[in-house]
Amino acid sequence: MHKRTFIQAAVAATMLSTGGLALAQDNVFKIGLILPMTGQQASTGRQIEAAARLYMAQNGDTVAGKKVQLILKDDGSVPANTRRLAQELAVNDKVNVLAGMGITPSALAVAPIATQSKTPLVVMAAATSSITEASPFIVRTSFTLPQASVGLADWAPKNGIKTVVTLVSDYGPGLDAEKYFKDRFLFNGGKVVESLRVPLMSPDFAPFLQKVRDLKPDALFVFVPSGAGAAVMKQFGERGMDKAGIKLIGTGDVTDDDQLNDMGDVALGVVTSHHYSTFHPSPANKKFVAEFQKANKNLRPNFMAVGGYDGMRVIYEALKKTGGKGGGEALLGAMKGQIFESPRGPIFIDAQTRDVVQNIYLRKVEKKDGQLWNVEFDVIKDVKDPGKTK
Numbered sequence: 001m002h003k004r005t006f007i008q009a010a011v012a013a014t015m016l017s018t019g020g021l022a023l024a025q026d027n028v029f030k031i032g033l034i035l036p037m038t039g040q041q042a043s044t045g046r047q048i049e050a051a052a053r054l055y056m057a058q059n060g061d062t063v064a065g066k067k068v069q070l071i072l073k074d075d076g077s078v079p080a081n082t083r084r085l086a087q088e089l090a091v092n093d094k095v096n097v098l099a100g101m102g103i104t105p106s107a108l109a110v111a112p113i114a115t116q117s118k119t120p121l122v123v124m125a126a127a128t129s130s131i132t133e134a135s136p137f138i139v140r141t142s143f144t145l146p147q148a149s150v151g152l153a154d155w156a157p158k159n160g161i162k163t164v165v166t167l168v169s170d171y172g173p174g175l176d177a178e179k180y181f182k183d184r185f186l187f188n189g190g191k192v193v194e195s196l197r198v199p200l201m202s203p204d205f206a207p208f209l210q211k212v213r214d215l216k217p218d219a220l221f222v223f224v225p226s227g228a229g230a231a232v233m234k235q236f237g238e239r240g241m242d243k244a245g246i247k248l249i250g251t252g253d254v255t256d257d258d259q260l261n262d263m264g265d266v267a268l269g270v271v272t273s274h275h276y277s278t279f280h281p282s283p284a285n286k287k288f289v290a291e292f293q294k295a296n297k298n299l300r301p302n303f304m305a306v307g308g309y310d311g312m313r314v315i316y317e318a319l320k321k322t323g324g325k326g327g328g329e330a331l332l333g334a335m336k337g338q339i340f341e342s343p344r345g346p347i348f349i350d351a352q353t354r355d356v357v358q359n360i361y362l363r364k365v366e367k368k369d370g371q372l373w374n375v376e377f378d379v380i381k382d383v384k385d386p387g388k389t390k
Contacts, residue, residue, distance in 0.1 A: 029066035029096050029319060032089035034082055034110070035125075036102040037074035040201070043227040043258055044102045045074065048124050048308030050296045052099075055312035057295065063316055064323045071095065075106060082106035083113065090117040096324075096331065097122060097315050100308075103225065104128040104172040111135035118328040120318075120335060124311040125226075125304050128172030129387030132354045137328065139335045139354045141314055141347075142307035143275045145176035145223065146386040148251040151360045152273040153184035155378070156219065156249060159271075163191045163217040164249075167208055167232075169224050170197035177223035177251055180386060185221075193217050203228065205235045212246065213239055222250035226304055229254040230263055237266035252276070252374065255365055258302040260372045267372055270365045275358050276303040276344040277374040288343035301343075310342045314349065346382075353388050 033052060035045035049072060061068045071093060075081040082101070089095045090113055098114060099122040101107035107126040111134035114121035123131055123140040127148075132138045156164065166182060168174030174197065182192050193215050196208045203224070209232075212220050220241070224232055233255075236248055248254070252274025255267055278289055278300050288309065292301040301309075318334035336351040348357040360383045363374040 027065065027067055028069050029063065029324060030069045030071060030093055031097045031099055031315060032071050032073065032086070032093060032095035034073045034075050034085050034089070034098065034100040034106070036077040037072075039076040039078075041077045041102045041225060041227055043256075043302075044125050044225075044304045045100075047226075047258060047302055047304040048100060048102075050292065050299070051301065051305040051308035052312050054292055054295055055309050055316070058291070059316060063319045066319065066324045068316075068319075075102070077103050077106060079105040079109040083109040086110040086113045090119055095119065096328070099311055099315070100124055101126045104131060107131050107138070108134050111138060114138060120328055120332045122311045122315060122335075124307040126173075127176075129176050129385055130172070136354075137332055139314065139332070139349060140356050141311040141349075143303070143356060143358065144385040144387060145173045145251060146180040147358070147360055147383050148273050148275065149177045149181040149223070150184050150386050151362060151380045151383070152221070152249055152251070152271070153181045153190075154188060155271070155273070155362055156185060157188045157190045161190065161218045161247065161249070163193050164219050164221050165194045165196065165212045165215055165217045166192060166221045167196045167198065167205075167212065168222070169200050169203065169228070171200045173225070174200075174223050176387065181221055198224075200225070203231070205232050206239075209235050209239050209241065213241055213244060216244070217246060219247040219249050222248065222254045224253055226253050226256055226258070226302065229256045230259045233263045233267055237264070242266055247271070252303060252363070255363075255374055256302050257300045257374060258304075260300075260365065260374065263372065265367075267365045268367060271362065272374065273360055273362050274303060274374070275360055276306045277361060277363055277376055278302065279373040279375055280344060280361070281376075282341075282343070282345065284341055285343040303344075306342065306344050310344075310347065313340065313342075314338055348382070350384065353385065355385050355388065357382055357384050359383065
């Protein structure tokens, strides 16, 4: 009898302790952040992680009574790694939200996991138009290449650029940039002399740039992923293409704020179109830049950082609205339709497409106080992804 009482007490104690554990787990809200912290896209990972941690530092780590836990995983921009890590986070860690996604193939690799587990996937970097169509649980806070490319194709013919060669990295975003720039530029009466595609992994721009020099277009339109712009700029300068009268234009990735100061004077005068510049003059952005630099040894935030920062805001606001109740579908519903003032300007998460609607700025690289900046000179307001407006 005594023995049976002891066993019953032990079982009760175990149930209490596991109940306490479940309760503790209930009060934790987990964000699985998968980023390339090593490899070619490491600057993307560094920027997004820094921005996510800054948002948490500014807004606290408790929301709607839940303790927010950020679980960071490095996928090295290898989609097979991204898929495996997402699976582990969804199944073992039971994360409430998946986030990050440095490149398009990574986002597409995780899309089925988001759908099957009904876990919202907040894409903070990857920019191929079709990503949000890969899962009904994807919400994007970065941008799309069609958004960034079309404005430049309208600007160029009005500013003496009649012939262009396009040079893009050979994967989803590059193909989007090439297509949407080319279609609009041709529509506006321009001529695309040649379209060149560079391998994404281990790119060597030199032979492609030599070909551009031989073709002598008015301008070279470039898209490369964040982190690769400095190499393009260096080799563009080494071949004297700026002095040969070939203008360099592109999406903002090529004059990445993170690397711009190291590019040197060859970058001066380069015109790009993009959704964010560190030099954006709004009070919200000045505060963001100052606090980001203070927390990160004077590192300039770039467009990847703002995608991460705004992604955290979308997650926090959805958690506030749902109070953590209703699971992934409720969270997703609370993410749709959010409107707010970002450091980049006003943005809106389109409830139908789950994609970001935002201003696109035309910018020129200028030197101010001895530093290079992407200085905005025009704005196209409330741009939806042209890839989804057909």
